[in-house]
Amino acid sequence: MPTESVRIDDKVLEEALQRKPHYLSTTAFLSQIIDSSNKKEFANLPLPPLQSPHHQPTLSEERIEREKEGLNESEANVHKGREGERKENKTKRYQFVVPDALDWCQGDLTTYWKEGKTGKKTEHAAKLLFSEVEKIASNYSQSIALEQIALATANSWESITLKNYERFGLAPNVSKQTKEPEPLHPAYKVFKAPIQRQAPTTNPVMQSLLNG
Numbered sequence: 331m332p333t334e335s336v337r338i339d340d341k342v343l344e345e346a347l348q349r350k351p352h353y354l355s356t357t358a359f360l361s362q363i364i365d366s367s368n369k370k371e372f373a374n375l376p377l378p379p380l381q382s383p384h385h386q387p388t389l390s391e392e393r394i395e396r397e398k399e400g401l402n403e404s405e406a407n408v409h410k411g412r413e414g415e416r417k418e419n420k421t422k423r424y425q426f427v428v429p430d431a432l433d434w435c436q437g438d439l440t441t442y443w444k445e446g447k448t449g450k451k452t453e454h455a456a457k458l459l460f461s462e463v464e465k466i467a468s469n470y471s472q473s474i475a476l477e478q479i480a481l482a483t484a485n486s487w488e489s490i491t492l493k494n495y496e497r498f499g500l501a502p503n504v505s506k507q508t509k510e511p512e513p514l515h516p517a518y519k520v521f522k523a524p525i526q527r528q529a530p531t532t533n534p535v536m537q538s539l540l541n542g
Contacts, residue, residue, distance in 0.1 A: 333357075424453045429460055434472055438479045439463065442490075446483030458489065465492040 338346075338360075350359040426443045428436040439459070443451065467475040469492065478499065482490050 424451065424456065426451070426456055432460060432463060435463065435476055435479060438476055438483070442479050442483040446486050447488065448486050449488040455489070458491075462489070462491045466490075466495055470495075 346360065346363065347356065350356065354362070426440065428439050432439065443456070443459075449455070463475050463479065466478060474495075478490050478495055481487070481499070
């Protein structure tokens with residue numbers, strides 16, 4: 331087999347010979363290592379790279395390593411950020427708080443929200459509920475609004491609205507609260523027809539009846 335002389339760093343050769351089996355010659359051992367490396371058949375062998383311990387990485391090698399480390403760190407930060415967002419979204423749940431304007435039905439609304447309401451329980455749904463209950467109480471009465479809340483709780487309504495009450499729940503004898511009449515302008519005068527007085531009758535029969 332033809333051979334070729336190759337110069338090897340003394341330190342590299344020294345490290346390689348420390349791992350050389352006693353039954354192989356130096357030439358055979360080095361040839362086996364080179365052949366195995368070329369064929370990539372022994373990639374998992376626990377052999378250190380054949381380089382001097384004093385080997386200094388080149389600028390390109392250092393740049394590649396830094397880019398790999400930076401990329402891995404960036405990917406890790408993105409992953410942590412997404413995990414944090416998911417955890418934050420899970421913890422940020424809407425807290426149902428009845429406004430002071432509806433303190434007269436606070437307990438009833440809380441019971442409906444926790445036990446009776448179906449569908450989404452978001453901040454938007456809560457604001458809509460408060461607004462519609464206020465409308466029912468304003469246009470009709472607080473007692474009717476409380477009745478609607480009780481019905482919604484018992485029947486698991488998704489929402490309470492003035493429109494649905496007027497369409498389905500309005501009793502025949504219930505009407506909107508009457509407003510006070512608007513005051514008349516001071517210059518306004520009420521027209522009254524004059525009282526027509528009849529002239530005394532001259533009929534003797536009628537006179538006798540009237541006079542008794």
